[in-house]
Amino acid sequence: MSDYKKFDALVVGGGIAGMESSILLGDMGFKVLLVEKESSIGGKMILLSKVFPTLDCSSCISTPKMAATAAHNNITVLNYSEVEEIKKKEDSFTAKILKKASFVDPAKCTGCGQCELACTVPLLDQFNCDLIPRRAAYIAFPQAVPKKAVIEKFGTSPCTFVCPVGIKAHGLVSLSRSGKFEEAYLLYLEDSPMVGTLSRICSAPCEKRCTRNQLEGSIPIRNIKRYIADKHFESFPTPQKKEPKNILDKKIAIVGSGPSGLSAAYYLAKKGYKVTIFESSDKLGGKLQLIPEYLLPKNLLDRDIEEITSYQNIEVKLNTTVSSLGKLKEDGFEAVLLSTGTCHDKGEYPDVLKQKNVIDAISFLQNKESYEALSSKNVVVFGGNNIAMHCARVALRHKANVSIHFEKDRIDMSASKKEIDDAVNEGAKLVLNSQLDKLENADFIIYSIDPKPDLSLLKGSELESSSLKVNEFQQTQIPWIFACGDVTSGHSNILKAISTSKKAAFYVDLFLNNIDLHSEKFDDRLPAVKPNEIKERYNSSFPKHMQFLPHLRADKLSLEEIEQTISEEEIKKYATGCLDCGGCSECHQCVNICPANAIDFSIRPVNYEVEVDTVIVSTGFKLFDASKKEIFGFGRFPNVIDAMQMDRILAPTRPYNAVIRPSDGKVPSNIAMILCVGSRDKKVNNNICSRVCCMYSLKQAQLIMGALPVADLTIYYIDIRAFGKGYEEFYHQAKEMGIRFVKGKVARIEEDEESNLNLFYEDIEEDGQVKIANHDMVILSVGLLSNTSAFEPFKDLKLDSDEHMFVKEVDENIEPAKTSIDGIFVAGTSTAIKDIPDSVLHAGAAAAQAAGYISKKRRGL
Amino acid sequence: MIKVNSGLIDKIKIDENFNASACFNCGTCSALCPVGFDILPRKLFRYVLLGDEEKILESTDQIFSCLLCRMCEEQCPQEVNITENIRLIRSYLAKSKLGV
Amino acid sequence: MSDKIGVFVCYCGGNISDFVDVEKVKDTISGEEGVAFAKTNMFTCSDSAQTEMINAIKEKNLDGIVIASCSPKLHLKTFQNMAQRAGLNPYQYTQVNIREQCSWAHTHNKEAATEKAIDLVRAGIAKTRNSIPLNPLRVNTVNQALIIGGGISGLRCALALSEMGIFAHVVEKESKIGGNLNDIGIIFPDHKNGYELIEELEKDIKKRANINIYTNAKLIKKQGSVGNFECDIVSGNEKLTLNVGSIILTTGFKPYTPEPNELGYGHPNVITLVDFKKLLSNNSKKGELIFNGQRVREITYVYCVGSRESTKEDGNKYCSRYCCSAANYTSLLAFDIDPKLKQYHIYRDIRTYGKYEEYYEENLRRGALFFKYDEENPPDISSKGERIKILVKDRLIAKDDILIPCDLLVLVNGMVANENAELNNILKTPIGKDKFYNEIHPKLRPVETVIDGIFIAGTSQGPKNISESVTSSMAAASKTASLLIKGYVNIEPTIAHVIEEKCTGCKLCEHSCPYEAISFVNKTDKVIADINPAICKGCGGCVPDCPEDALEVLGYTHSQINSMIDSMLLEAKEC
Structure with missing residues (x-):
């Protein structure tokens, strides 16, 4: 549909009334736009089992209407869309419509359902009254029109959103929950390399943002990642050689092979560029090589680096120092990425330290031969950063007596809280506000200051200055020279290193394709879901989960890794605590499996504006929430269900294959139905009658008796309102089937040990005694209430409502379907609860009103 | 056999608060009554509306056994002021029949 | 003739597959002569299955299809349209009913039901083999409609049609329009008098050039078919022929007249609700309700008179729908005249549905007293002079006998269909068991009849109140407009x-x-x-x-029928 169009009529809501009025107007030759908020039209009727009084299969009579609506030449159906605003414009109306992002291209989708099977996120199925789950990627129901998948995504999950590198944390968790660890490893690689390394040393901002952090404690995302990495490396000790399909004929030089340089090489090699990494030392990895083995095993780091260098279009030049940027250009490199990191300059040390037994921290970590000499010696580590902590803990492991000195307070130390605590717990003495010249009794002093960016390469070039400045695209003043990692920011952490390199790679790619760097957005993700939205979805009652207990090596002071990987079973258990905050986790299983390539996560909501001559509001009704009548135990007692749930259990596309009761799957043999739940009841603010409940109860009773011939069924009522054509006869038929009718509304329900229910009622007609009846399942015939969202599009225009919040008909006797706004009509249950034949008739009246209105307008009156 | 005598209501009714006639006979109140006398409260009100003074007199003990706990009133869908009505009936009985 | 036939067998979500082995049917018939493609579907009528069938027809160049699913009553048109969208002549598609005529009829013998389904599908394939393309005939339509019955439904329908640009002729048998509304008194919800509504409509009608009203008129002859009927009417002394595209019946109802002595009817103080309404409208004394010169103090209403008669031979089994709400509203009108009235309502069920419940509540609040009786134990009516005595077994006090004395007994009488013998003979309109006009499908097609172009609306279709009657008559106007506005209709070529x-x-x-x-x-x-x-x-x-x-x-030629019989008896032939 193009962005702006004109229609004769806008019909809001694609239930039976909306479809009927659309078809009538379409048959008359008017162009109709039908807007439906769900992904399929059909409203409530398509979800029903059979309909009264004919006991026709509801699907059988509504699917032809749905197909006729969709196939009609004069009707355009806009599904998964909501009308946001309707305004008057001269003598017609304009409507603003929002088509929600479904992330599926309907032109390509065939409705095969594979995405649904592959999806790893369960959500409650609103089409089955929350009786069973469905997936985030789903097709509304088997008879859906149009039968296209949609993916429900409320926003980016907070864990994914907060990751600086953009790793889909939620996706990893949802895949792990389903046991899809290899898929998780591959999903990870879509956004970042170095899975193993990050699984050990990442500070896990995702865990801090995890919604469960407010409850028992966050999902142990990093530990889940550990398992994913370890499992993959077990199956694949060496990586496969990788060769991208299209190798581009452009060369990029990357100077420095620390985490930022390696990551940049990875991103660019994946895109197909020919990358050369220049490393001045004899090993790749930069400062990562300094991280002690008890935190990051060397073979893991090596394996991660191999994963990157397995790209055949990456060339590694070790022991090679780049002295001139200009020479790189001459050698044919079209872009250069500086990632030289930081270095330490002994010359900057204070004089007092110019003694024999002072070692600088980084050299200490590099020279492992010196460790033997530490045994039983007093080692002072002077400094407050993570490097200092590493030094202290290495010394402890070599049996030294270690004290950590810092010149200020603990709060000024830049080391992470965990590192400081671990060092202290392992036996290091923490001395705060210490002074360098007052150190006593120190056999060795290890001195740690933050290293500074290594700008040696820039000597003599245009970029020489005290610091390397980059713009928002990680680009220096020289357009073909980019920079990322610690060399631009100073000593930071691995997350910043990788995230800046990802950005730099993105913009180098644009640069090399001569695309304006301003034109494309690096981070185009949906905004994070808000905490109160998540709370609302769960109705403020989150399911309980267990707290994470890490597995740690018992003998902490060994050189082996402290943290242990936990078992697969435990991983899955922890992963089940995930609340799926954002809905779809972007695990991409659907993308991988879709045979039509129809899934596109770059799809965003689209706004349409249309001009229409008339509007018909047919937004339907809402069911009474039986949990408001607490005394019936709906929501507490599993075997008390409401009538819509029962209708679903009886429907052809039912959730279970039989009529069973929820608590234990037993086939019920003694069922009770309670009428007037939520209607004719001032205590729940609905004193009027919902009109259809007596009839649908009689219908369900007959269907249940048909499905369970030996069961007993009792209906507790105040009045039986079988007033329409054929209804009294239907009531008679029900009586003849042996259904028991008791006049006496059930006042209270209690549950016994077998999950059966005791109903308290007064048997008014029999003998007036108060009785308690025991039943194994109870169906609450809930009333139907107004759907107040009908009024939302009317902000400037005032659409009158009646005392019960239905759309008001100004004169029901002479002008049915006419509202308080001229030119806007109402059809079906939006104006008052009615059954299907009355809705169809009312839709006919609305169509006549709309057609008359348009014709009159065109006659110029 | 009960003969309808609609004059009784006027004697009991002091003000509009006596709204026993709003009852539409659903039976919720009787089923919730913890005291457990059949006649409380729906049938009692019905006898009052019908004007069956004899029946009401017979039931004096039960009428005075009502705990006024309001369990019935909490759930009455027609918002009948059950406890107030019981009090008014008691008051009527006390004055006219028990010589109080 | 078709020799590249596609066969689609439906599971119908279990409705068929629960009782017939659908896969076996498909497998067995795929080898039949002429069958180029066979497949099963979960719901053949669904959008996605239809898209698949269209693709199959196009890709495999099928020149005939057989769909074995439910009754053609449901989806014949749906699948004909689908065939057309695929470029296939819709008359080279055969619908085989293996649900109503097979799976639903033989739920206890899956094997035999499957064999029967196979025979039925084989016959369908044979019929398709012998089918030829047919094209619908186009008949031009007249942009006019004939409405029979000038009550509120007929009048409002005429206005709706006029607004949409269709000329409406209203034929009314009485000398004035308005029907039952003329005498109905004050009506809900707006407290207006019934005839005021008629006057409002009449004013509007007079302004329009495209509505003609004929009083003292009736239809005497009808010829033609949908889109083009020739109707002879006689109005007073005039005879005219109207050329119309559709006919809408809004002949209304007549109130049930109780039989002599039925619930005391015949006694001067026992009247029907309809008469009571007139009494209320004409009451002139302030603060008092006067009947036959006397002040009325106690009124009793007995509900369901002439309705819900399940035990009476040839009784009216249906519920008359409007009376509970009307009786309660009437009781309020009576209270408005004299708040000190004592009113007693003897009912079976109170059917004040929807927001009419508020009339019942208000009535209770104002002091009306209600008693419940059973059909088996109706109230016993006796009289002493002008005083009526009613003895009722009140189910609300577990069958206690209650004696209700009153001045006036109002029988809440229901609606009965008008006989219209002459009219029905001319039009051959279908009549239901309840004697009201019968619609094609009560759920989804409530104003259409099996006769194309003839619609029914208002209380002629069944008891309903005023707003429901007007709603249905406007729906009939919509249906008429959707039929006639194009200027032509397509006639089925299966003639x-x-x-x-x-x-x-x-x-x-x-x-x-x-x-x-x-x-x-x-x-x-x-x-x-x-x-x-x-x-x-x-x-x-x-x-x-x-x-x-x-x-x-055509579409059921001798060769087709013979081939169907032959294929159904294939096994017998081989014996």
């Missing part, structure tokens, strides 16, 4: 066909046609039968009457 070589002109078929579609013409050297395609309904009534087998219905 009778004369095999000219065989016809001997014996004229035996002339009287077998109920629609008078057969005439005789000269053709070269003989006189042969000739069918009027606009009138012929394709009922097939003439086919067996022809001694030469010269008549057949």
